[in-house]
Amino acid sequence: MSIQNLQYKPVVFVHGNGDSAALWLTTVWRFESNGWPANLLHTMDVPYPLARDADDKPQAGRSSTAEHMQVLKDKVDAVLAQTGAKQVILIGNSRGGNAIRNYICNGGGAQRVSHAIIGGGTHHGVQAIPGLNDASEFSGAGLFLKQLNAPKNSQGDEICGPTQWMTIRSDNNDKYAQPDGLWIGMKGRATMVGFDGPELKGALNVVIPKIDHRETSFSPAAFEASYQFLTGHAPMHNITTQSQIELNGKVFGLGVNPLQADSGNFVNNLPLQGAKLSIYETDTHTGQRRGAAVHQSSISSDGHWGPFKANSRAAYEFELTADGYATTHIYRSPFARSSNIVHMRPERLAASDRTTQSLVIWTRPRGYFDANRDAMMLDGKTDIPGVAKGMSAGISSVRIRMDESPQRSVAAEFNGEQLKGLTWPASQGHITVLELTY
Incomplete structure (x- = not known):
């Protein structure tokens, strides 16, 4: 056809x-x-x-x-x-x-x-x-x-x-x-x-x-x-890049049940009304912010945080704050095209996590980590927690606790996609999330 x-x-x-x-x-x-x-x-x-x-x-x-x-x-x-x-x-x-x-x-x-x-x-x-x-x-x-x-x-x-x-x-x-x-x-x-x-x-x-x-x-x-x-025929392209893009999405919360399903928490897709989002352009080599927030919003009853006119060559940090949640710093690689489904949710800190200097979550929503197949590195290490050779792919999110007190850059690489973020103090209620797009 x-x-x-x-x-x-x-x-x-x-x-x-x-x-x-x-x-x-x-x-x-x-x-x-x-x-x-x-x-x-x-x-x-x-x-x-x-x-x-x-x-x-x-x-x-x-x-x-x-x-x-x-x-x-x-x-x-x-x-x-x-x-x-x-x-x-x-x-x-x-x-x-x-x-x-x-x-x-x-x-x-x-x-x-x-x-x-x-x-x-x-x-x-x-x-x-x-x-x-x-x-x-x-x-x-x-x-x-x-x-x-x-x-x-x-x-x-x-x-x-x-x-x-x-x-x-x-x-x-x-x-x-x-x-x-x-x-x-x-x-x-x-x-x-x-x-x-x-x-x-x-x-x-x-x-x-x-x-x-x-x-x-x-x-x-x-x-x-x-x-x-x-x-009836093969596609001509993978993903073509747009120069000027517009991003939007929703902020969702987490359920009260601590059990996790598949990749993280007991979740719902209901708007987290009252949450606040700040977006910062970041240095792709260090994860450091390039000045003041380029977008800020308070989440209303429809859950949307945008629209935000962005640059497809820029990397961004999304800082989410909400009552009952950790201040969540989400680092993403540049967005190739516009999208209205850039959804996100803040994380929660367990009591045990607050005893470490910083907590970094590395997540791949559209796939899993596979030591038999993938070229990957987190914070300079090729051994990824919970991901071992010889087993089928089944983990899409890993957590590492870091004991160094000064804030520093943390890097992740997965099959060519590179992310850079900063560590934040867990004792003060902050979490770093490095979220892969591909």
Whole structure:
């Protein structure tokens, strides 16, 4: 099918468990760089993005499969009304694939979705052991996935409707599609799920070597496969740079539950009203501020912190302050293009962290750290805490405590992307975050 038939269809991106729309930033840039109109690229933030432990039991701060699907349905309805289009394309990662399948197969979305692309889908569960929390939406032996996976025709296809389906998976490096339960707290126990768990019978199933769970959606290789599927030809560009850019996004808070899901904290995607943000341009070699704040804002009920007219050649520090949180200094490499999904949230300091001079968090939201594959360095060291050779990729955030008292520069490098920031005194309630974009 030619791009002429598809380039004006709106796309809705559906994030995964515990995540937000911010993870689609580089994917949206790639679509824009290859001619897809920016006003047809839509993201959504699920208010409570974490799945319930048991889908049939209400749980504070978490959403059921029915609630998740309703958020998606409402978004599709709004996009169709706004654009006048008759159909959308849905692209989802991980848990987002559950909502997509549920909407198309059970929620009336079959005629409204022309194409569905799911990266790292938990289609056959993160485990499929009968009797082991069958009420979880991530149980391959549970009711939710069993009804979705029930054969839809004589060929045994697991897809439904006239929608064209594609899945993207890793060959063996997806933390949630492993024969061993290491990443789900069951080390040494068989999960009854194979590396091919993210595939769907009847779909076009694409396998990309060595990519991790998040890279099944957010990597250049995943974009290339998606674009090829939608248009019939390869993309011409990766990400093209704009000289003058405008940035915006939302500030979210953290939930009260200290347990973490996937990469950090019990989170919600609700505006953190009353938080304050200051943005500083920084020296790319030292992380030092280049003068006074270039943007300041107080977060209101809609959560937005911008817009901010920025320079695509400049690096920035985002300083977040809010009651009940640490003063969080987020360092980012230059932004290649405009974006309205530069979401962020302040961190909290544990009591034990306040005894150290400074705490540095290095995070990669759109992928994991893989010692077998990646060239990386943090504060001059190639040994990254918790990241060891010989294991599949499963950690996207690391913390290091530093005992030196004077403020100093701290550097991180990951496959060519370089970040520089400053340490800040943890005893005074400050945290440094080095956040990778790619």
